[in-house]
Amino acid sequence: MTERWLVATTEYAGVTAYSGGIGRHYAALLPALGAQGADIDLMVFAEGAAQARATPGIRRLFVHRTDGMPRLAALIHRARVVRRAYRRGAYDRVFLPEWMGLGAGLPRDAPLVTNLATGMRLANEVSGLQLAGFPRWSRPAVRLQEALEARQVGRSAGVVAISRAMVERSERIWGRLPAVEVVRNCVDVGAIRRAADRAGRPPGWPGGEGPIVLFLGRAERRKGVVDGIDAFARIAERHPTARLVLAGAGGDDRFEPSRATLLERMPLAVRNRVTFLGHVAGDDLYGAIAAADVVMCPSRWEGFGNVAIEVKAVGVPLVVTSGSGFDDSCIDEVDCLMVPPGDPRALAGAVMRVFDDPGDALARARRAGVGVAHFDPAPVAADLRAAVDRLMRRGGVRA
Incomplete structure (x- = not known):
């Protein structure tokens, strides 16, 4: 049976103007997942120019522009859009990075797997930034993003971390995590x-x-x-x-x-x-x-x-x-x-x-x-699917 996946991200190579490591990783990974039988809907939230075009391995691509929105409103908007898409789509797997807490509004029984990449609190810790160092007007958005990311991780059926170091650092930030698997990133x-x-x-x-x-x-x-x-x-x-x-x-x-x-x-x-x-x-x-x-x-x-x-x-x-x-x-x-x-x-x-x-x-x-x-996409995609299946079984979530 084909698995229906919902994936959402804020960057994706070939779609968004800016693409760092996560955007290039997903652009290599998702076509490989599709080739192995996953039926993928991709949501991309762009803060700048983006191209809504045919994307290999993706059944449907949805591009949402959030530039011009106040940061607090954009954070809430993204989570609501993902929740609405999940309710309409009958998805077997929801795969989201923790960045911006895109899955914070999903119900607790959703088949949500969070891809631990780099959240707001972790990035600020590594940079040596504390809340008091941000302009006063921006602090509510920083607090909200940290809260949304923590909420998403906490209600995930499981998490896929990109390295062992990510697991250790995330446990220091959030305490005990849901069931964890480590799956490396990929490059084409x-x-x-x-x-x-x-x-x-x-x-x-x-x-x-x-x-x-x-x-x-x-x-x-x-x-x-x-x-x-x-x-x-x-x-x-x-x-x-x-x-x-x-x-x-x-x-x-x-x-x-x-x-x-x-x-x-x-x-x-x-x-x-x-x-x-x-x-x-x-x-x-x-x-x-x-x-x-x-x-x-x-x-x-x-x-x-x-x-x-x-x-x-x-x-x-x-x-x-x-x-x-x-x-x-x-x-x-x-x-x-x-x-x-x-x-x-x-x-x-x-x-x-x-x-x-x-x-x-x-x-x-x-x-x-x-x-x-x-680190080629095909072996990484196979390892990811196996890891997600194990997390679903351990979490008692059925497709």
Whole structure:
């Protein structure tokens, strides 16, 4: 019997203008689920431009624009739209990330599985943000989003966490969780490699000679952007032709360092060797990875880290941080180099190891390329369906 799935998200590659790791993961995962027999309705809540177009593996696509709505109203609106869709649809499975609490309005007997990716409270903790640090007018929306996310998790039949680190962190935030399964994220390895082969360097890519260090991730403290900038200041002393490229959307200027603030952390003579690309969409992202000599993902804490798998698929030397979601998919000295989070000196040392011993770095990259098949959509989709079935049985929920 075909299972009917309702999936909702706030980003989806090919539909929303912005798509981070979760949007690219879902765009790879859902077609694989469809190919394995799931009948999927997808709801995408977009805060900007979006394309409602035929999407592989999706039976019906619903795009809801929420830009222009007050944040409090938008949070409530999304939860109500999901509840209304569930009541009309007779779904066997409802699969939702916890972000924005899209499933907070579902009844307790709904076959809801929450995909623990990164909620508001977790993101703020990693960034070192507390409620008192937000503008007074924005605090009610922050409180509401945290409450909706907690409500959704609490009334789920089960949760699928993207890493063991995510389980541990979520338990510290919410206490005892419903039944838990850990299922890794996926990337479309073949599509990434094809894109990397045909894509050129993205607009704004620096010219000239010398090795290029690529920082991948939003320009936020939790993604380690400050540590990456401080590390490059050290790298530039030893490698005077090295350049740093940052590919990722900027953070909220009220809480995150601006480009000018980041540049001020560097010696004046080094600043012209830093390029901010901003958000890099589509195939240009993989062209950027392929054009780099080394990629660093120095997150202070990471739930999973899709970008690390994407870098491995392209075949470029990689440096990541230890102690969070990267631990589930990366092996230090085997397929990457791992350094402690928040340690610019160690980060700089790892990047310079790649420069100083490129043969060893490329050997790690080749080993990484062999291992990424584990993260292809088909095996991940099969593992996810099996995990969701186990959660439904343990929760006593029948299709």
